[in-house]
Amino acid sequence: xxxxxxxxxxxxxxxxxxxxxxxxxxLLRLTRHRERAEDLLQVTFSKLHRARESYLTGxxxxxxxxxxxxxxxxxxxxxxxxxxxxLSPDGTLPEPPPVPQGVSNDVSDAxxxxxxxLPEAYREAIQLTKISGLSIAEAASVLGSSExxxxxxxxxxxxxxxxELERFSRAT
Amino acid sequence: xxxxxxxxxxxxxSPPEPxxxxxxxxxxxxxxxxxxxxxxxxxxxAALSLLIPVFTVGALSLxxxxxxxxxxxxxxxxxxxxxxxVVLGLTxxxxxxxxxxxxxxxxxxxxxxxxxxxxxxxxxxxxxxxREPFQAFAHGAHAEHAFRCGGICFLVGAVMxxxxxxxxxxxxxxxxxxxxxxxxxxxxxxxALGMGIFCPSHEMWHVCVxxxxxxxxxxxxxxxxxxxxxAP
Numbered sequence: 139x140x141x142x143x144x145x146x147x148x149x150x151x152x153x154x155x156x157x158x159x160x161x162x163x164x165l166l167r168l169t170r171h172r173e174r175a176e177d178l179l180q181v182t183f184s185k186l187h188r189a190r191e192s193y194l195t196g197x198x199x200x201x202x203x204x205x206x207x208x209x210x211x212x213x214x215x216x217x218x219x220x221x222x223x224x225l226s227p228d229g230t231l232p233e234p235p236p237v238p239q240g241v242s243n244d245v246s247d248a249x250x251x252x253x254x255x256l257p258e259a260y261r262e263a264i265q266l267t268k269i270s271g272l273s274i275a276e277a278a279s280v281l282g283s284s285e286x287x288x289x290x291x292x293x294x295x296x297x298x299x300x301x302e303l304e305r306f307s308r309a310t
Numbered sequence: 311x312x313x314x315x316x317x318x319x320x321x322x323x324s325p326p327e328p329x330x331x332x333x334x335x336x337x338x339x340x341x342x343x344x345x346x347x348x349x350x351x352x353x354x355x356a357a358l359s360l361l362i363p364v365f366t367v368g369a370l371s372l373x374x375x376x377x378x379x380x381x382x383x384x385x386x387x388x389x390x391x392x393x394x395x396v397v398l399g400l401t402x403x404x405x406x407x408x409x410x411x412x413x414x415x416x417x418x419x420x421x422x423x424x425x426x427x428x429x430x431x432x433x434x435x436x437x438x439x440x441r442e443p444f445q446a447f448a449h450g451a452h453a454e455h456a457f458r459c460g461g462i463c464f465l466v467g468a469v470m471x472x473x474x475x476x477x478x479x480x481x482x483x484x485x486x487x488x489x490x491x492x493x494x495x496x497x498x499x500x501x502a503l504g505m506g507i508f509c510p511s512h513e514m515w516h517v518c519v520x521x522x523x524x525x526x527x528x529x530x531x532x533x534x535x536x537x538x539x540x541a542p
Contacts, residue, residue: 145346154337163325175331179338187340189542191347192480194355197409205483207540250323268322279484281412303320 139199143190157200160270161207167265168211170254182207183295193286204266208280213260245306252302260295263288352383355481356407359474359493363500364393369389370393379510387507390437393504398496405492408486414521423491427526430499431486434522447515449538460520463505467528471497475535480542485524491529492519498528 141149161182165175185206193202253261267275267288274292278285328336367388374384405419413419446452473491482489502521511517 140349143347143349147341147344150341150344151337154333154340158328158333161323162328163323166326176328180332180336181448183336183340186542189480191349192478192542193349194481195407196350196412197352198411201411202483209483209541211493214346216341235315246321246323249320252322269325275415276411279416282485284417 139190139193139197142150143193153199157203158183158202160201163269164262164265166209167253167261167269168208168258169275176268178188178207178210179213181210185210200270201272201280202252203271204270204280248303248306249299252299252306256295256298259273260298262290263291264295264299267292325449337414339362352409352481353475355477356402358405358477359402360395361495362470362473362477363398363496363503364395366466366500366532367395367504367507367511368498369465370508374508374510377486377508379507382508383510387503387510390506391503394433394499397426397429398499403415404412406478406489410482410489413485416485416488419488419492421483423488423529426495427522430525431518431522432450434502434517438512438517440513442513442515444515445527447513447519450510451532452516456516456520457512459509460524461518461519462509463501463524464527466504467501467524468531469497470500470531473497475491475532475539479539482536482540483542486531486536486540488536489540494528494530494532495525496526497532499530501525534540 139149139153140155159180162175162179163180165178166172169175169178178181186203188208207273253264256264262281263277266280267274272280272281274288278288281288312461327333371384371388374387398460401422406413406424408414442452468517469505475490478489478493502525505524506517506520509520511520
């Protein structure tokens, strides 16, 4: 990050390679919509670029970027709530993207679907700690809550996930 | 020994790669005309933040000399300011001198943001030896003086808090409210200490309301402004 602030485009490429997949995964998990996640990823990097000189030396970059991504998501959601819903050309409200139904034989798919079925707070906590690889303290700072609350969310999320995966294993 | 959770061994989905087109667009946006800028460490910013209240107390002390305030009063005020500048330095050290993500726990930093103003109020109350009934303070010339003094104290503190906020602008996406409250406290305390020298009142209600309330209100306002100013 410091080399990028120093003006190295190559350093940005390294940084992008390291953090973009985690940011994309997190935003995808939050929005459950690829296009929205990509838009937000672009917004996040644009904010990160504009704020690069205010980066404090030694700060862990991924939590820093994830916090910006989360704030961008919350701002976008707040703005969307205050906008009137666009109607489809046929005059109806647009439907949310379809959630795949049926039983998959692939464990990874089952985990994906089980994760998507979790309440947002649990999903976010598990995404940050298990998939993005943050520590509980880092996840707590990104989410703006206490470590105990994050531990609790992960634990409750695990319990729901376990039930969901047991259902999957019985079905297969 | 704790048992390992079987879910820990799950094949968690690996983070997805953004599309190539998007990656190229982001690359272009973030690297075109990329000029060299300088990163400033949190410690350096914290040291600069301490200089602002020190400078303000110095300026208000000079104005007190110019106004003809008694030497012994100025000296006593400066001793007090010196002691509190140590507290302020420690507050900055605990609350802001490390980069976000490496700072002490939020609960400890909140405790500092609440305890320091509370102790400062106790200090103001304890050092004020003249005690009038509140009714006498709240009416007439006393009230007018308190209002004017409180206004100046708030304005000076607001200018100082804005200065330190600008110094830390966009630096904290993780806990911007808390950092904002701490920066408001820095400005408010610098102003209250400076006003203690410039307006050497020893009346308890006056010092607590006119000098102290500005500190508390600036800490609260700093928390509100921090969300906008300190988050990138």
